[in-house]
Amino acid sequence: MEGDIAExxxxxxxGLTAFGMAGSxxxxxxxxxxxxxxxxxxxSAAASQTATLFIGMAFAEALGIFSFLVALLLMFAV
Known part of the structure; x- marks a missing residue:
């Protein structure tokens, strides 16, 4: 019974880490x-903001990758 509750x-x-990936x-x-x-x-200003676009997307995507990493750790390491 204890193992079932832990599982x-x-x-x-x-499942809760999916919210982090959805937020990303x-x-x-x-x-x-x-x-x-x-x-x-x-x-005319769009070309100068392209680097900012990619930096913002990388930071936002990093949160999704961290959420995915936590999900993998919960599934297989615990």
């Missing part, structure tokens, strides 16, 4: 959408 807790924790996907969409909106308003 259940592990799977609940893995939403953040990447927001970054790209805001860049596109700004680029359409001022096309």
């Amino acid at each position: 259940l807790g592990k799977y609940i924790g893995v 996907a939403i953040a990447v969409g927001n970054v790209a959408g805001n860049y596109l909106a700004g680029a359409l308003r001022n096309p």
